Amino acid sequence: MRKLTVSLATLGIAALGIAVPATAHAGPGCNANWNSHGRDGNVRAWDGTDCGGTLLGVTAGKDPNWADNLGPFQGGDANSASSVMNSGFVGGKDVVAFYWLREYDDHSYGCLLPGEKYVDDLSRNHFTNNANMNDAIESHTWVASTACAPGSFIS
Secondary structure, eight states: OHHHHHHHHHHHHHHHHHHSOOOOOOOHHHHHHHHHHOSOSEEEEESSSTTOSOEEEEESSOBSOTTSSSSSSOGGGTTOOSEEEEEOOSSSSOEEEEESSSTTOTTSEEEEOGGGOEESOGGGOBOTTSOBOTTOOOEEEEEOGGGSOTTOBOO
16 A cells, blocks of 8 residues: 555656646856856846857946947947846846837837846847847846836846
8 A cells, every 4th residue: 555655646746747837947158157257246148048159248337229339239239139147236226128229218128137147048038019139139228127017027
């Protein structure tokens, strides 16, 4: 009887594992990058997924135009990001708002909370206008979470 109970319990646990969807696993590249920098006050973006490829920019500030020749993101950085990281300090304006258009046009954006740390593949996320975020960011700024509409948070 004991073997039957153990077998049924094991079968029940296995069935539960099938019934509960698996969560997405974070990429090793973003994990390694996070572990090497931690919460250092910056936002980062890469042209590849999993915080790989070319590092487009790193800044503790904002950048209203990733396509100009000013600031930490320049020229070809606009519409190139496939992964982003929020390693900003927690408190106050600690959310990074990434915008579909230049100059922080608030008609379409996505917000990355500090607790999310990073998005390893922007193709899974959409701006508030439902446009896919991959290779589509033109500006960013730091905001308080209250500045972000429900449904605008990315992960």
